[in-house]
Amino acid sequence: MQGNWFHGAAVYRCRYPREYALANHLEHPLNVFLQEDILIDPIDTWLAAEIFEPERVEHTLTQLAAAQPDAMATPNLLQRSITECDRKLAEHRAALEAGADP
Template identity: 40%
Template sequence: MDLVCAICQRKMQGTFNNGKPHYRCRYNAEYAKNAALDHPLTVYVREEAILPELDKWIAKTFAPGQLTATLQAMQQAQSAESPTTTAAAAARRTMAECDRRIVQYRAALVAGTDPKLATEWINQAQSEKASARQDLLTATAIQPEILTEDQIKHMVSGLGSMTDRLLATASEHKRPLYESFGLALTLDMQKRVVIVESQPAHACAYGKCPRGDLNPHAR
């Protein structure tokens, strides 16, 4: 399960702290000292603080009794944005963040930061921007079809049948199941919350959602 930092827009790294799995976002200490960013040097988030609540949310959202509400929400989301909007928007945010970092790195260079270190920062940001630009091109080139009401209903019903399997599966084996729900998690450090978005219609469009018989015992 990937967790993105809302401040730097980077995917947090998986690591172990005190023998337990954590997500970590680390910012270069030398740069933070020069640029005075509002980003902590290192942030750790316990995986066990997120997954149980995430599983509860999934079980509630895709429960049979919530099928109508979830179906309506998915239809509204489809009418409000195209299936490529989320991936394209994420790529654009990354590119904008890279531009901001490059400007600050150059300012740090003028302020007296070691030229070799500043050059490394700039090159890294430029590399990340190039990667994000490619992601943007890929996202805008793919035009998955908008799912019909019957397709969404079948998909939501099938995903609902997978919640029992999700709750019974060990944490280290849940990633494929989470991908089926099209999840995107973002850490808001200031509010100390994790924002969860689920776009299973988009996941299906990109081939991640199990189609046909969604009975978890059949997979």
Template identity: 50%
Template sequence: MAYYRCRFPQEYALANAIDHPRNVILREDILVDPLDAWLASAFDPVGRRDTICALAEASRADDGPDPVPCQNLSHCV
């Protein structure tokens, strides 16, 4: 059985006033099926455009232009 471990730097938590455990451990067998289902739905033909737009929006710098405007994504989906 495999486990995933996420170590959260204490300095980041303190600097950003976040209450977070230092380590989170998750069994792989609990994660994989729900993650696969979510990814399949996020990139299925119905949800793909919304997912790509959300990713583009999330990666956009606050002071910069949108690197991949959603209106130009018609050729991708």
């Protein structure tokens, strides 16, 4: 689902590519539009009454925390990317200093 404006109203659009429907033997329209104003109340009610009701708040927060990316893996990934960029820059610099055509 993605948010869009359609004829001046906020809508959510589900775009299901034809090839997905064919590959999965499903009949599905290419686009389905749901008006935001008819979704807000049911979603707010569901969130308040089920997901964040006092007895479930801790469980919900635990699930949300568990779904987050590993904070320790991100710096390592970024550092590897920076190291690779530094290596490439050093190679390019060395090539230019050796007379390579920029």
